[in-house]
Amino acid sequence: MAQGLKTGICKVSVKELYFNDIPNGSLIEINGWVRTTRDSKAFGFLEINDGSCLKNAQVVLEADKIDNFAEAVKLNIGSAVSVQGRVVLTPNNKQPFEITAVSVAVLQATDETYPIQKKRASVEFLRDIAYLRPRTNLFNAVFRVRSVAAMGIHEYFQQNGYVYVNTPLITTTDCEGSDQMFKISTLNFNNMPKNKDGKVDLSQDLFGKQAYITGSGQLHGEAFAMAFGKIYTFGPTFRTENSNTKTHANEFWMIEPEMAFCDLEELMNVEEEMLKFVIGYVLENCPQEMEFLNNFVQKGLIEKLQKVVASDFVRIDHKDVIKILKEADIKWEFEPEFGGDIAKEHEKYITEYFGGPVFIKNWPKDIKAYYMKLNPDGQTVAAVDLEVPGAGELMGGSQREEDYEKILARCDQMGVDKTSIDWFLNLRKFGSCVHSGFGMGFERLVMYLTGVDNIRDAIPFPRTPNNCEY
């Protein structure tokens, strides 16, 4: 029953009205925004939302008890009000309570220029008013689920002894390929200082050389895993990809755990346990939001998620997946190959084939990164992708190559420049051990949890090519 008591009246949130036991007849104050109004001659109703939960509080106005009845019942959607009134419990109604208003202070009334009006707006229209869209039920639900899922992730890792590491965003280390990284600079683009050979003199830039914003915290995370045993990162990452799809954004959040003394099997245990924990956490802590999303975004969403929590994830080698795909009576757009990647159509088939999440492991070495552990067969690496029904690849991870000579050889084979990652390679000389880690795109998880099918609707202010508003 919140903070302020200026007037001797308890300020309460709508969420507290739904979830706390506030006694019948209590005199309370709620502050929020008008969602709808209805009126007859003697009565009026305001639906008030204060953002504390998805649902509104219904305020009953009686013409002869409220000074500004005529004003209040005509308020436009989005107007800010402060209502004082009495709680009336209505356990047999659709809403478990209503508020009989004693007074309605209009803090600021919106007019017809307010971009969100009663009629349902398209997600495309709402993307263009990204600073207002969290006021709609859809985005209110999605972004609250996002917040709660983030907390679930922190809960899982902290409860299990992981240390949260803030790996650097600004970097000169080439982790995922510098052609995929944004360059940063403090130089004047219209008057770049030049050195003798006519190239830009980066020694005059703030860091004295070319710096980037990173696409991954994995390398730095490994360094900390070699000190703390188990760590995780959770922060923004960047890619310069010039592609406009439903699943690409130039800025997104990643979770990258890294565990010492952990092999591929144990890695899959962590991924499975973590995902189940986070799903359970969201279902428990966002009942109103999940019900809304289940009804209006993806029918069967809750059942899908509950089924995942109760299931054992399939663990299967890449080569056995290819076999299943080849044997399937399907005309593929991309023919499955033993040495090749797995396309979206294959991901879809294989999760439907097994009816749940599938770990695909031991991938052909040539299509995976240099830092992945080479298997004894010399042909595959101990990598694993988690495929989930309806969302495709949710996590990608691997056991890491912990042998110094072997990782050097892999760098050379794959043309990886060793100079900027020498410190990372050195970790293999200084108390090296079996270790593993994975990355999970947070927006992809949010899409999976909420059923929204466009990454632009899973992140507050999406950044995509030619789109950096707000």
Next chain:
Amino acid sequence: MAQGLKTGICKVSVKELYFNDIPNGSLIEINGWVRTTRDSKAFGFLEINDGSCLKNAQVVLEADKIDNFAEAVKLNIGSAVSVQGRVVLTPNNKQPFEITAVSVAVLQATDETYPIQKKRASVEFLRDIAYLRPRTNLFNAVFRVRSVAAMGIHEYFQQNGYVYVNTPLITTTDCEGSDQMFKISTLNFNNMPKNKDGKVDLSQDLFGKQAYITGSGQLHGEAFAMAFGKIYTFGPTFRTENSNTKTHANEFWMIEPEMAFCDLEELMNVEEEMLKFVIGYVLENCPQEMEFLNNFVQKGLIEKLQKVVASDFVRIDHKDVIKILKEADIKWEFEPEFGGDIAKEHEKYITEYFGGPVFIKNWPKDIKAYYMKLNPDGQTVAAVDLEVPGAGELMGGSQREEDYEKILARCDQMGVDKTSIDWFLNLRKFGSCVHSGFGMGFERLVMYLTGVDNIRDAIPFPRTPNNCEY
């Protein structure tokens, strides 16, 4: 009692040995890194750290029971080992238990080139090996406190109904002044495309215009507070400041809460309650680390923090602070002025004067930002800085100007370009209400909690001018 049971032997962490009740005589496996070795003819001792907690587990080796006794007792610091052995409870000793080894598998032995040896290294030396320094007691303690403090912050806000918002890092919105922001680009710096007037053609850049990485999420945070009521951000921010001091870094993490229907007094309540909660959370969850920091970094650290939790923070107007400073029998380097800022020497004096944290509020409008609420006196704004003993300004916040016409006037008076923030200003037209927020630099909090006095030691991989290694 962790995951893997490959050998039928429980893998346990050193932390579990300290904090869980593991029965005397249990056969266990620990994996970690050697911290010290000692040996006599028939016996040897290994101190093993696995990063799960600050303290080590002592392993007892008996020459006639371990195959590789001679190898094991000569292991260099930093070597990775897997030890199987029996737990022997020793409640009367300094250490509550030891492990009698059954076997010691050497996973990888380091040699004398390992940069961290037994003798105590300076923090300056350790900064140069930032990828290894978390293996030292000092940085292990600091970065675990950092992780736990981050969790404490999430706990506080989530328990109190705040929604965690990931505001964008890439932005075209000028929040703190674009001259203080890094420009980002995908263009080739050595071959910039030009338009007709000879300037760089930014329309060819990925976002079609100049984009930056941000110095604050406040403006975007306000937009979400107008939907969710109470929100917080917690993410990295960037400044281009070319200054080498103990308190400046070019990349750092910030927490920026924003609350609708919240005035300056309520804002201070939140700041005070949050800080006390986080201090209590760290003291409770990092007992070994805080004891170490109290003994080796800042004598009296724990007492200082406990005192803060028990105190009521002073709340005083800026003008009354200036009065106290003017009346003090001190020759100031910077003369205190009623219309002026408060220097470091003043911050120090005033927190010592009151013997605890001090909220300084209602600042002269001309030295504060355009978005702060103008007080009825027309001269001051409803801004507040929290000063804490030994660390200076820890949080800065304000009630925000919620009146559309007044904020436009302030923009004009202060020469703020309104075009890139028009959406932010519009929030004052669409259900505007009294609202407030603050920012806290996370590294500054970590310094305050741990006693380390250089920001470079409070962040895993610090970025400062001409310093962007790793």
